[in-house]
Amino acid sequence: MDGLDALPIEIRMLAWAIALGLAHLLLAAALMTRERGLRWNTSARDAEPAPLGPVASRLDRAQRNFWETFPFFAAAVLAVVVTGRASADTALGAQVYLWARVAYVPIYAAGIPYLRTAVWAVSLWGLWTVLKPLLF
Numbered sequence: 001m002d003g004l005d006a007l008p009i010e011i012r013m014l015a016w017a018i019a020l021g022l023a024h025l026l027l028a029a030a031l032m033t034r035e036r037g038l039r040w041n042t043s044a045r046d047a048e049p050a051p052l053g054p055v056a057s058r059l060d061r062a063q064r065n066f067w068e069t070f071p072f073f074a075a076a077v078l079a080v081v082v083t084g085r086a087s088a089d090t091a092l093g094a095q096v097y098l099w100a101r102v103a104y105v106p107i108y109a110a111g112i113p114y115l116r117t118a119v120w121a122v123s124l125w126g127l128w129t130v131l132k133p134l135l136f
Contacts, residue, residue: 008081008091009094009095010077010081010090010130011077013095013098014073014077014094017070017073017101021067021070023105024062025063027059027105028056028059031052031055031059031060032060035050035052036049036050054111055109058108058109061108062104065104066104069124069127072127072131073130076127076130076131076134077094079134080131080133083134085134090129090133092126092129093125093132094130095126096123097123097126097127098126100119100120103119104119104120107119
């Protein structure tokens with residue numbers, strides 16, 4: 001094996017989750033700038049900003065929600081790989097976490113409440129699946 005094939009799938013999913021975090025950041029920032037203007041974006045932002053519209057607000061909340069679970073995911077992935085406890089189950093868990101988090105973005109942006117919560121729960125199941133071998 002060479003290149004990416006040599007990396008554990010959990011580490012590859014972590015790298016893609018980092019890319020997703022950057023995409024969250026850029027997408028939310030782009031919509032905020034579109035609504036509030038370039039002058040606001042480049043300012044010191046000392047004044048109270050104008051409220052965001054529905055989609056920009058949802059994407060901002062989706063970004064904050066991602067950052068609530070990502071540190072746990074990153075720590076679990078790194079710990080499971082470093083301790084040699086990676087397995088087919090942890091690989092599946094990492095993939096489920098990532099793909100659920102990817103799906104979460106457009107679902108939240110569209111404002112689909114119950115599906116959004118279900119996808120969030122699926123991502124937590126993936127995170128738990130990665131973490132479980134470290135606990136039991």
